[in-house]
Structure formats: structure tokens, C-alpha cells
Amino acid sequence: MAYPDLRSWMNALEKHGELLRLNREVDWNLEAGAITRRSYETQGPAPLFENIKGYPGYRILGAPNGMGTKHTYGRLALSLSLPIDTPWKEIVAFYLERKKKRIPPRIVASGSCQENVTTGPDVDLYKLPAPYIHEGDGGRYLGTWGVVITRDIQGGWTNYGMYRLMIHDKNHVGINLGLLQHLSQQYKEFADQGRPMEFAAVIGAEPVTPLVGTASLDKGVNEADVIGAMRGEPLDLVRCKTVDLYVPATAEIVLEGTIDPKARQLEGPFGEYTGYCAGGKNPRPVLTVGAVTHRDNPIITMSSLGTPIDDVHIIDSVTLAAEALEELRDIKGFPVDAVYAVPETACHLWAISTDVPDVTYPRRLAMALWSIKSGRYADYVVLVNKDVDVTNLGQLTWAMVTRGHPVRDIWPVEHVYTSRLMPFYTPEKREIGDGAHILIDATWPPDWPKEWVPKVSSFATMWPKEIQQKVLRNWKTDGFEDG
Numbered sequence: 037m038a039y040p041d042l043r044s045w046m047n048a049l050e051k052h053g054e055l056l057r058l059n060r061e062v063d064w065n066l067e068a069g070a071i072t073r074r075s076y077e078t079q080g081p082a083p084l085f086e087n088i089k090g091y092p093g094y095r096i097l098g099a100p101n102g103m104g105t106k107h108t109y110g111r112l113a114l115s116l117s118l119p120i121d122t123p124w125k126e127i128v129a130f131y132l133e134r135k136k137k138r139i140p141p142r143i144v145a146s147g148s149c150q151e152n153v154t155t156g157p158d159v160d161l162y163k164l165p166a167p168y169i170h171e172g173d174g175g176r177y178l179g180t181w182g183v184v185i186t187r188d189i190q191g192g193w194t195n196y197g198m199y200r201l202m203i204h205d206k207n208h209v210g211i212n213l214g215l216l217q218h219l220s221q222q223y224k225e226f227a228d229q230g231r232p233m234e235f236a237a238v239i240g241a242e243p244v245t246p247l248v249g250t251a252s253l254d255k256g257v258n259e260a261d262v263i264g265a266m267r268g269e270p271l272d273l274v275r276c277k278t279v280d281l282y283v284p285a286t287a288e289i290v291l292e293g294t295i296d297p298k299a300r301q302l303e304g305p306f307g308e309y310t311g312y313c314a315g316g317k318n319p320r321p322v323l324t325v326g327a328v329t330h331r332d333n334p335i336i337t338m339s340s341l342g343t344p345i346d347d348v349h350i351i352d353s354v355t356l357a358a359e360a361l362e363e364l365r366d367i368k369g370f371p372v373d374a375v376y377a378v379p380e381t382a383c384h385l386w387a388i389s390t391d392v393p394d395v396t397y398p399r400r401l402a403m404a405l406w407s408i409k410s411g412r413y414a415d416y417v418v419l420v421n422k423d424v425d426v427t428n429l430g431q432l433t434w435a436m437v438t439r440g441h442p443v444r445d446i447w448p449v450e451h452v453y454t455s456r457l458m459p460f461y462t463p464e465k466r467e468i469g470d471g472a473h474i475l476i477d478a479t480w481p482p483d484w485p486k487e488w489v490p491k492v493s494s495f496a497t498m499w500p501k502e503i504q505q506k507v508l509r510n511w512k513t514d515g516f517e518d519g
Contacts, residue, residue: 038117038244038267041148041286042335045115045243046097049082052120054104054111056081063089064096064176069169072098072340079103082111084335091165095335100181100243101347112350115243116266124427125374128358131266135358139264147274147285148331155278155327160206164289164328169340170307174317175202177306178209178291181337181347182239183249183259185281186295189225194281196249196259201237201291202303207325209237210303211295212315214456215469216412218255223295223321232294234279235323240288240335245271250348251355252410278327288334292327310382311343314459316466349379356383356410363408364388370401376426377413384458386414387426392479399447402475406452415454418476423492440478447475 039045049055056075062068062085071083076099085096104110104120113122116130154160166176179201187194195218201209213220226233238245244266248259260282263271273282276292283290300319307313339347353376361375371391377383386405392398398419405411420426420435440446454471461471480489491497495504512518 038269039115039242040272041242042097042240042288042337046084048114049111052110052114053106054081054114054120055084057084057086059086061087061089064091064165064167065089066168066171068096068098068167068338069340072169072338073342075099076102076340076342076346079105081105088165093333094165095333096165096167096338097240097335098338098340099347100337100339101247101350103345103350108345109350109354112247112354115247117268124354124376127354128361128374131354131358132362134265134268135262137265138261139267139270140258141260141264141273141282142270143282144272144274144285147272147283147287149283149285149287149290150274150277150329151331152334153277153327153329159325159328161203161209161291161325161328162206164334165336166203167336167338169338170313170342172313173202173306174302174304175204175210177202178239178336179211179237180341181246181339182237183241183245184211184219185236185238185283186219186222186233187281188222189229189231193222193256194258194260195219195222196245196263198246198249200306201323202306204301204322207293208301209291209323209325210301210320211323212303212306212320216409216453221255226295227297230297232296232324234281234294235292236276236279236281236283237291237323238283238287239290240337241284242267242271242286245284246337247351247355250351252359254409276327277329287331289328289330289336291323291325292329293323293325296322296324307340307342308457309341309344309346309348310384310455310457310459312459314461315457316463344382345379349383352383352413353377353379356413357386359410360386360405360408360414363410364401364404368404370397370404372401373422374426375405378429378432380429381416384413384454385416385418386411387418387420387432389420389422389424389426390479391422392419392482394482397482398445398475398477398479402447402473406449406473412453413455415458415471415473416476417473418478420478421480436476436478438478439480440476445477447477449473449475 110120272285274285299322303320373389453469
């Protein structure tokens with residue numbers, strides 16, 4: 037069964053050793069961010085800060101979807117109500133299968149997200165323990181693990197997306213929007229007509245909502261329907277108090293308001309998912325918060341982004357890769373076995389295991405990947421044969437340097453859009469997202485005679501099955517540990 041709220045999922049995390057309660061006083065100013073960052077880097081449990089300096093009754097949950105303590109994708113698997121040891125490939129298959137069976141949300145009359153309501157001049161964002169996460173950040177940030185809900189100007193498409201929100205003052209926040217992100221496209225429709233755009237920022241929803249909020253779904257898709265599909269049951273929504281939008285009824289905190297069509301204030305910098313503080317300080321849209329609603333004893337969900345692997349890398353290595361796999365294999369018909377956005381590379385190196393039917397195939401496949409929405413992050417693409425496990429960095433790099441020719445199999449492509457947070461940009465190129473991609477073809481050339489392709493030398497390939505079975509039967513009694 038799906039988790040009804042964040043708190044029930046936290047209970048499951050704790051049961052599996054994936055959550056650690058900190059009862060001592062912890063400062064929202066850098067300390068909570070530092071502890072959370074250290075938890076990623078040691079593959080520790082998600083820290084729940086229950087005693088925040090100056091904010092009695094409030095809590096912060098760090099690293100909600102970081103690497104599991106024993107299973108890399110354990111927390112993500114639990115968020116989908118799967119066993120904690122579900123492997124990556126099965127999570128991808130589950131995601132793609134469930135996504136087809138969309139379930140619209142259910143509107144309810146009331147929700148715990150509105151147990152406390154503050155509106156108008158009484159709104160003060162500094163009453164929330166918004167963390168100052170990294171030294172050098174432009175300000176205190178909300179929304180590092182939440183979704184912003186908006187609707188297009190025609191009213192038929194409601195979008196959920198994850199965007200960082202920096203506090204400017206007691207009722208204004210800044211937002212960082214990418215050129216190709218759906219909220220940016222919706223906002224442009226309103227800005228072109230000089231109209232403010234309504235928004236609702238949701239912090240601390242049940243666990244599937246932020247997962248789907250990071251996915252690269254097609255334009256016009258209502259994410260709430262996909263959330264229902266992943267949950268296997270409808271997401272309960274309640275109408276906001278001051279704007280015509282609906283939000284998850286059991287969310288911890290909701291900010292309601294409007295985005296000004298013209299106003300800009302400097303937002304950033306921020307320690308980002310690329311592992312650098314590289315996005316700079318730039319004039320960005322301003323959100324006016326007209327209402328804050330929250331549960332009793334609310335919880336802020338926080339991602340202390342930085343060098344891989346953290347929440348975003350875990351989620352993107354499943355959702356972005358799954359969307360690309362579906363597009364390439366099921367829609368475009370490429371004989372692809374797996375697509376993996378390697379989390380250790382901030383999901384900017386993508387590995388694809390595939391058959392190679394002809395010599396034109398590798399570049400055709402790369403161009404197809406770069407043409408789809410999720411593939412815009414695939415700055416480095418490595419093609420390998422199907423005998424290579426793309427989730428195994430050792431196998432991947434071995435195949436890359438032994439099967440890919442250092443000159444013949446490299447194809448650089450300039451002047452293509454990629455994330456403007458990538459640190460390799462100059463300031464001028466960053467403004468327009470003028471980046472580059474590269475294909476590394478580490479597959480055996482399809483026009484080689486069969487006898488030219490070397491046989492892999494490994495335990496699984498160079499010994500008879502009966503010898504392998506004998507070795508495995510005696511492995512533990514011989515004194516070895518399972519590998």
C-alpha cells in the first residue's frame with residue numbers, strides 16, 4: 037500500500053535503519069546542512085533534526101532519498117512501496133509499467149496540511165526554520181526537496197516540478213528556472229500577457245510526489261495522475277486557501293501565492309547537484325507568498341546538494357533514464373537493453389547497453405537520445421554491448437577503454453543545450469545554455485568478422501559450468517565471503 041504521508045514513510049525508513057533521530061539542539065545555520073552532507077558522503081541514514089535552534093516544534097528531515105545504508109536504491113524502493121533490496125533494473129521496470137496506468141487525484145474537503153493557516157500581512161517566512169545549507173549560498177533555502185505546483189494559462193495542464201526557493205524577505209522568494217523546464221514555459225505565457233501566475237510550493241509531501249516532480253515527463257502531462265499511478269491509488273488533494281490550485285492534503289508545509297510577470301531579484305548562488313557552487317547570482321523571477329499553511333509540528337524536507345551521490349542523483353538515475361529507455365526502445369524502436377544515468381557523475385554521463393545492427397547505429401542512437409527531454413542532460417554518452425552491466429562502474433570503464441577506439445569511436449558535438457548549472461560554462465555560454473555533448477562508442481564494430489571479437493576472460497566465461505558450480509558450492513567452506 038502507498039504511504040499516506042511523509043511521516044508514515046519516515047516510520048518505514050526508521051524500521052529499516054534508514055532514519056536517525058537527532059534530539060540535541062542543531063542549528064539551522066549551516067550545521068543541519070553539514071550533518072546532512074556528511075550523511076551522504078558516508079552513506080549514512082537520513083537525519084531527522086527534532087530540536088532546531090530557535091524553532092521549537094519544527095523539524096527538518098535531511099537526505100530523504102539519499103543512498104540507502106545497505107542498498108543504494110533502498111530509500112527510493114521504499115518510497116514506491118517496494119522491498120528495500122529491489123535492484124535498479126527492477127525499479128526502472130516498475131516505474132515504466134506503473135506510469136502507463138494513470139490514476140487521477142481525488143479531491144477531498146480538508147487536509148492536515150491546513151491545520152495551521154497564516155495569510156496576508158501575517159505571513160513571515162522567517163518563522164519557518166529554512167536552513168542556510170552551504171557556506172556561500174545566496175540565502176536560506178526552502179524547496180530543496182519539494183514541488184512547485186502551477187497551471188498553464190489555458191487551465192488544462194497542472195505541472196509539478198522541483199525548483200529551489202531562496203528567501204528574499206518575509207513574504208518573497210526567488211526561484212531558479214531552466215529554459216526548457218515546464219514551469220518556465222507556463223510562466224512565459226503569463227508574463228507575455230503581463231499577468232501574475234499562481235503557484236503553490238509543497239514541502240514534505242508523501243514520498244512519491246517529489247520523485248515524480250523530478251521526472252522529465254512530456255509537456256501537458258498532469259503529474260498528479262502519474263503520482264497516482266506510482267502509488268497504485270489516487271493522491272488526495274485539497275484546494276488552497278488563497279489560490280485556485282490543489283495540493284497534497286497531507287503535506288507538511290504549503291506556500292501559496294503568485295509569481296510576478298516582470299519583477300526580478302538576484303537569486304543564488306547555491307551548492308548544486310553538479311558538486312559545485314557554479315550557477316552564480318542572477319536576476320530571477322520573484323514569488324510573492326500570500327499564505328502559509330502547515331501541519332502541527334511540521335517537517336521541512338531538505339537536500340544538501342553537492343558532490344555525488346545525493347537525492348537528486350538517485351532519483352534521476354531512475355526517472356530520467358526510464359523516460360529515455362521508453363522513448364528509445366518502445367517508441368523509436370532502437371534495440372536498447374538498458375539506459376543508466378550514472379549517479380556518480382551527477383547523471384551527466386549516460387551508459388546504454390544495446391545491440392548494434394549497423395555502422396550508422398551509434399550516432400543515430402545518440403542523436404535520438406539528445407533530441408528527447410530527459411536526454412538533454414546526457415553530455416557524455418557511452419554505448420556498450422549487452423554483456424556489460426551499465427550500473428557497474430568497473431565494467432563500464434573497462435568496456436569503454438578496451439572496446440572504444442580513442443579516436444575513431446569519439447564523436448564530439450558542439451552548441452547543444454545542457455543544464456546551465458554545469459561548471460564548464462563561461463558566463464556568456466551559461467546565459468543561453470550553449471554546451472556540448474560527446475558520444476563514446478564502446479561497442480564492437482558490427483562489420484567485424486565474428487572471429488575478431490575477443491572472448492571475455494572472467495569466471496563466468498572461461499570455465500566450464502560444472503567447475504563454476506563446484507567452486508561456488510565450496511566457496512564458504514573454503515573460507516571466502518560472498519561477493
